Amino acid sequence: MDLSKLKKRPAYPFETIAVAVSFSPRCLPVLAQAKYLADVLKATLILIHIGEKNSEKERQLDDLMNKLGMDDNHYRVIWMEGEPVETILKLCKLNMVDLLVLGALEKENVLKFYLGSIARNISRRAKCSVLLLTNPTEQPIRYKKIVVNGVENPKTVHTINTGFYLAKHLKSKDVTIINEVNVPGLTMAIADESTAPEAKEIKKHFNEEVEENIHSIIKKCDTEGINVTNKSIKGKPGYAISKYAKDRKADILVINSPDTHLNLLDRIFTHDIEYILAHLPCNLLIVHSRV
């Protein structure tokens, strides 16, 4: 396995899409959405099942694929036994998967959240982009409202570009880039030493600086036919954008992959992506830029 190729692989296009098949009641809608995306993005679709391969499961899978009109000559199915998270991550690496599609509950119970469910643990560790589907339906949906995180980070340029790539192929008209403004210590710094106009100017300066950065990224992207909005919101990173996506009834939220290896401490002292994973506001695309 040549992992160096994987490292240099760009965040998009999604040439290989994998979907985890669990045979749960949500399996058909998840598979339907994955097939739709693979068709629209002209990607190869791989179906992964972690567990024992037996005739009953094979029959169930055939049924699912027939329902969706999937010809099994055109789709690869991988059966493998093992610990689900590790095995799926390994298979994604081996098969150069660009996008992994998983079904996920909007909110896990407290214990499961802290221990980490399969979908969420994969999201934290995957070396490819991950799409978590919260409420998939058998009739696949075209994402009309896309919200993209514009946080200041070297990965963001790839995430924004992936958002536009998706919007273009899914013919989405509405993409909102969100800049979350949260500067620790700023309120304290302004509190006793600034006049009202100074305080206003300082805050304006911070917002403008962030918006300018995003604007310079957008300028270089292919946004033809897409209505792009660049918006700054205040609040804790992760939580603020999650709330915005929920309030605005976004179809999909596109964010960067985590910068560090996340563990239990990150869930106790929740920050960034963990706020979003704690309560998924809509479908979530975590873009792994492989930079």
Added chain:
Amino acid sequence: MIKLVHGDIIVLLAGIGGILILARTFAELGKKIKMPVVMGEILLGIILGPTILGSITPEFCTWAFPKAGAAKVAMDGITSLAVVMLLFVAGMEVQLQIMLKQGKTAVYTSFTSMVIPFILGFSAVWLLPGFFTFASDRKLVYALFFGIAMAVSALPVISRILMDLNLFKTKVGMIVIAAAIFDDLIGWILFSFVLGLMGQEGEIKSIGFTIGMIVGFGLFMLVIGRSVINGALPWIQRKLSWPGGVLSIALGLCFLGAAFTEYIGLHAILGAFIVGIAFGDSVHLQEREREIIYQFVTNVFAPLFFVSIGFKVNFIENFDGALVALVFFLAVGCKVFGAALGGYMGGLTKRESLAVGFGLNARGAMEIILGTLALNVGLIDSKMFVALVVMALITSMMSGPLMKRFID
């Protein structure tokens, strides 16, 4: 029973009114020469207190700012409230997530900028006790205190410096903020431990009991209390008048937390600080609400506290040049070295590491609060208090220019 009589009320109210207006005037004049607000307020205290006004017209000074009696007790009560609230707002700015987010460099910098000054400060007292004045049975407590005094940083001053230098969102800026938050957090917990060891009446308490109480209270507030506050805040914002409701509940919790830690034998500041962390961490706390709490505390109560520092001692009589120099050079040396070493180990360049070191060197208001509390409980004498105040003021003034020099 002490009771405020007609004359006391007039003196108290006139004193508070005069201090607030003069403190603001000094702060605004100080701003013109880039002097931190807190320095203007302390300078006013020195002028109005025994150092200058007291030596020119001692009768007027004693009448306006009584050293005993009901008005003095009332004023002490107000300044105690101010310290508790100052620690509450300091806690509100502690974002534990920042450390986790900033990764290796922040972890190294935070750790070394705390541990190295602490060890050097502690060792200085332990190995060279002749330079310091303390009761013979308090060597350990004094050494612990001095280690903490060398290790604390002042997030408000540092934030202001970073803002003025437009470094807030840079890598260096975020590392300085993360390390200052860590230093504040550990520094105040350790200081509460030291005060807890001393006990309210000066008796030495068991180390196990004090540690157990601090850890128990901290964990309870940061795990359960934090969730409860976060869950309740939307209801408070929706159902109570705004922003009054949030302000009342915030300060109410602050004082209850302070009262509780005081009750269990720790200092009130720990309760206020930890409740501040739990409250400030809520995702529902709006920026406007945060601002209102800050404005209320830093512009009404903080000046009363910082001006009152000048009333405590005669800064000229208690100015010991050798001690001031020792404290200053030790503080600057160990903090800059400790923080820069961590930054360098974490992958920063030499210049960036030194910029981080000088950034974290600002001690500001936090050091002064620390010194005041230590003076109040009789742990340090007036000379050490003056040395700490001078060190805090100079380090706050020098941080910005030196940081700029290494960033450019």
